[in-house]
Amino acid sequence: MYSERDHKTLVALLRGQVSANTLKALIANREISSASTEPLINTILDSFSLALSFMDSPTPLPHHESFTQNMAGPVSGISSLKKKICQAQVIEHYIDDSPTPLLDDGFSWRKYGQKTIKTSPHQRCYFRCTYAKEKNCKAAKRVQKIKDNPPVYRTTYVGKHTCEAPAFAVFTNNEDTYGSKMIEFDKCDHVMSESVTPQVASIDHQAVAMEDKATDHIMNQECDDNEFLVDVDNLWACYFPPLSPGDLMFFDNT
DNA sequence: CAAATTTGACCGGT
């Protein structure tokens, strides 16, 4: 059985692995630049530090909380972890908090709305799968800046891709056949000119307790109705596919 | 010109 700390360690290591894989893809594609690789390298190093900190310290570091806490409260055992994560994937919310918005996550999204949220000074952007109509894909996501200094962007995934958007295009070949399109939010925020990375869940969400609470509520509701279980590898591969660099958007409501 | 984005209107839940 795994303790909660073990779960967090696992998550940190997986995050590092995803970033490492992404870095590998960048190198394979000769897309090497400091802007594209540095964030990945930092993420990898942070992941190791975080994982080590979980092993060393009696209590987890306050600024690095696993998204598992966001999901459905305490879980016991790796299978439970898988299950909870997967439930979130399949049905309702999977949450990623990252210093950069998780815009290019391997899928193609179309923005369909943007709103000012009462609980936040920053606007929330709404996306759905580009193939929502033609393939009846139910996947959607919301991206919102939830914190400044350092910036933290929360990406909330809702629903599951029923289209067949290839999340592994970068790995299967070097053709950018399905890469997400760049979306710019010049009206509501600044656009970062540098390449953006597929940074995986940098996990820092203590500033948004209310939203977390609401999400937990939703998660718990949905988890009651659905039972899914897949390999954690597949899960992470699904949610953190290798990305092509250069896709990025930033937004704010300034 | 087609596809994507923007943005105010609309809708359902609370």
Added chain:
DNA sequence: ACCGGTCAAATTTG
């Protein structure tokens, strides 16, 4: 009535 989420017409982009 308020709020978050979605729609859809207008606008922009490639």
